Amino acid sequence: MDFPKTISIEACEQFLAKLNESPEQILQLPVDTSAPAFGGLASAIQASNTWMRYAGQRKLLLRSSTSRDVLLDINERPHKFSAAMCATSIAMADNPEDDLRREVNLRAKFAIEEQGKSPFGQQRGRLCWFAFVDHSSKAFDRNFYIEKPGSNAEPRQPEQIRAVIKAMIDKSMGIAGGAKSLSGDALECIGRLFFELFLNTHEHGSRGESRTDWLRPGLRILYVQGVNLSQEGSDNITEKQPALHQYVASTKAQGMRDQKRFVEVGIVDSGLGYCGRWLADHDESSTPCKLTIEEEYRIFKKCYQFRQTSTQLDSKGNGLPVVMDRLTRLGGFIRVRSGRLALYRNFIDSPYQINDECGFYDWVSGNTGECCLTTMPSCVGVSTTLLIPLEAKS
Numbered sequence: 001m002d003f004p005k006t007i008s009i010e011a012c013e014q015f016l017a018k019l020n021e022s023p024e025q026i027l028q029l030p031v032d033t034s035a036p037a038f039g040g041l042a043s044a045i046q047a048s049n050t051w052m053r054y055a056g057q058r059k060l061l062l063r064s065s066t067s068r069d070v071l072l073d074i075n076e077r078p079h080k081f082s083a084a085m086c087a088t089s090i091a092m093a094d095n096p097e098d099d100l101r102r103e104v105n106l107r108a109k110f111a112i113e114e115q116g117k118s119p120f121g122q123q124r125g126r127l128c129w130f131a132f133v134d135h136s137s138k139a140f141d142r143n144f145y146i147e148k149p150g151s152n153a154e155p156r157q158p159e160q161i162r163a164v165i166k167a168m169i170d171k172s173m174g175i176a177g178g179a180k181s182l183s184g185d186a187l188e189c190i191g192r193l194f195f196e197l198f199l200n201t202h203e204h205g206s207r208g209e210s211r212t213d214w215l216r217p218g219l220r221i222l223y224v225q226g227v228n229l230s231q232e233g234s235d236n237i238t239e240k241q242p243a244l245h246q247y248v249a250s251t252k253a254q255g256m257r258d259q260k261r262f263v264e265v266g267i268v269d270s271g272l273g274y275c276g277r278w279l280a281d282h283d284e285s286s287t288p289c290k291l292t293i294e295e296e297y298r299i300f301k302k303c304y305q306f307r308q309t310s311t312q313l314d315s316k317g318n319g320l321p322v323v324m325d326r327l328t329r330l331g332g333f334i335r336v337r338s339g340r341l342a343l344y345r346n347f348i349d350s351p352y353q354i355n356d357e358c359g360f361y362d363w364v365s366g367n368t369g370e371c372c373l374t375t376m377p378s379c380v381g382v383s384t385t386l387l388i389p390l391e392a393k394s
Contacts, residue, residue, distance in 0.1 A: 001025035003047070007036035007079070010240060012043035013342075016050060016377035023054035028061040028093060029080055031070060038227070038244055039335050039385045041127075042266035044079035045221050046337060046383040049270035052086035052217060053380040060087035064094055071104055075111045076124045078131065078221050084108065085133050086217040086270075112138045119143065119167035126176050127225045128168040134206045134218035134270075144198065155202055162191025168224040169263050169390075176226030179261040179390040186330065190265075190388065193326040197267045197384060198222065200320065205269025205382055209280040220269040227262040227387070242366055243344045244387070247333045250348040251389055254331065265386040273338040273382055274303045288339050293373045296339055301369075304358035324352035333387040335363065342376045343369060 001018065004011035019025065036044070052058060060083055062070050070092070074080045084090060085108060090101045112131060115121045121130040121143070132139050143164050145153035155161075166182050169190070173179040182190060201220050208215050229248065272280060275288040278299045288296060304320045327334060328351040335344045343360035350361075361367065364374040 001051075002028050003030060003079075003083070004044075005030045005032060006034045007040040007044045008034075008240075009037070009039045009043045012040070012047045013377065015047050016379055019047075019051060019054060020377045023051075024056055025051070026057075026059045026061060027051050027055065027083060027087075028063065029074075029083065031063045031065040031068065031073065033077065038241065038264060038387060039266075041078060041223065041225070042268050042335075042383045042385045043337065045082050045266075045268040046379055046381060048079045048082040049086075049219065049268070050378075050380040051083065052219075053270065058086060058088045060084060060090045061093040061096065062090065062100075064092055071100065071107060074104060075107055075122070078127075078129050078223060081108065081131060082219050082221065082270075085131075085136075085219055108133075109138065112141070116142045119164065120171040121164075121168065121222075123171060126172050126227075127223060128172050129221060129223035132206075132220040134214050134220065135216040139206075139214070155199055158192060158195040161195040161198060162187065165191055165194040165224070165265075169226075172224050172226040173261070173263065173390065176228050176261070178228060178392055179226070179263075180393050182390075186391070189326040189329050193323045193386075194265065196318065196320065196322045201267055201269045201271075201382070204277050205271035207271065209272070211281075215271060218270050221266070222268075223266045225264050227264055229260050229262065243335075243346070243361065243363060244333065246366075247346045247348065247387070250346055251331065254348055261390045261392050263388050263390055265388065267382075267384045269381040271381045273380070274341075275299045275339045278303060289378070293340055293375045296341060297343075297369050297373055300336075300338065300341055300343070300360075301358045321352070321356070321358070324356065324358070327386065327388075328352040330388050332389070335385045336360070337363075337376075337379060337383040338381070340376050340378055342374065 004015050074084045084104050089099050090104050091098055111122060115130055120128045130141055132141060140153035144156055146156055147153045166187060170181050205220055206214055206218055271277065275296045279286060306319050327347040331348050333346050342363035344363050345360050360369050362369055362372055362374050365372045
């Protein structure tokens with residue numbers, strides 16, 4: 001089974017549909033891949049994670065290339081890295097008997113050790129990213145965790161996580177160009193929502209049905225990439241994504257007519273997903289596949305409503321309502337893919353309010369989740385993608 005060369009939401013959804021029909025597949029990775037459109041990279045990582053969980057043998061084949069180091073390419077592409085870290089065997093397609101898994105793992109070990117020494121993680125062009133290989137000793141990057149002898153590492157405090165996301169965005173936008181360095185309210189908002197999403201994936205996206213059991217294999221990836229959109233570029237990029245096209249139009253309608261600079265933030269895990277996690281935590285005998293899509297959506301909303309009455313001052317985390325509050329302040333956009341749901345919310349047109357019902361819109365139809373839901377191919381974990389406007393330099 002070939003992984004898509006086009007790193008887009010649409011191509012990855014087609015891949016997931018094929019995977020759902022025939023999960024026991026050897027996966028073959030392409031050499032060249034297109035530059036990802038919005039949400040494409042998060043979708044590709046989630047597609048890799050879904051293959052990892054669905055395929056029993058987890059055999060990975062690599063196409064050969066005369067122009068590039070194929071093994072180096074794995075560490076530079078987060079979706080390829082995800083597949084490789086969870087594979088039981090890795091070989092070149094033209095020499096399937098020569099297992100390269102040990103060499104790939106050694107290179108990955110070095111890459112993760114180096115990311116821990118960098119304030120912005122691994123970097124390739126505009127892309128900055130951190131990987132957490134939860135089934136290995138490399139689950140706890142020191143930028144995000146404090147090691148404690150005799151016990152599991154603990155997540156760092158919000159101000160420390162805020163410093164990481166600032167470094168990632170500054171590095172990414174420094175290459176993309178044209179945006180001011182984060183400061184003031186914008187830095188507080190982005191730092192806080194990033195902390196909440198990181199804490200959410202740490203607590204909910206890394207464990208099995210019992211919270212004491214870390215998933216094996218299991219992997220989480222956080223990334224940032226700068227986006228510069230001209231009018232023509234905006235139309236081309238959002239042509240197949242009406243929800244995103246409407247959001248870009250909303251930024252202009254709100255007085256941001258010259259808005260061209262955005263940052264895309266992605267958080268992807270290989271956990272049970274919102275519905276699976278909720279059912280496991282509440283000792284409910286049902287499984288996600290036995291629920292209707294409407295029941296799955298109701299559980300999804302419960303997850304976003306959880307801790308809605310918190311003070312939002314607790315350094316231990318206040319849950320996903322804080323994410324929606326900060327996205328409203330920033331005028332941001334969110335896409336979430338979990339289970340059979342693909343949802344979004346434009347926080348310019350639909351700002352978060354006190355006692356919000358935490359409703360989302362269906363990615364395919366554009367209708368509210370309460371009105372119309374599209375049943376998507378089942379996927380593993382949660383993929384969250386944000387698009388946030390940044391202030392341009394004078």
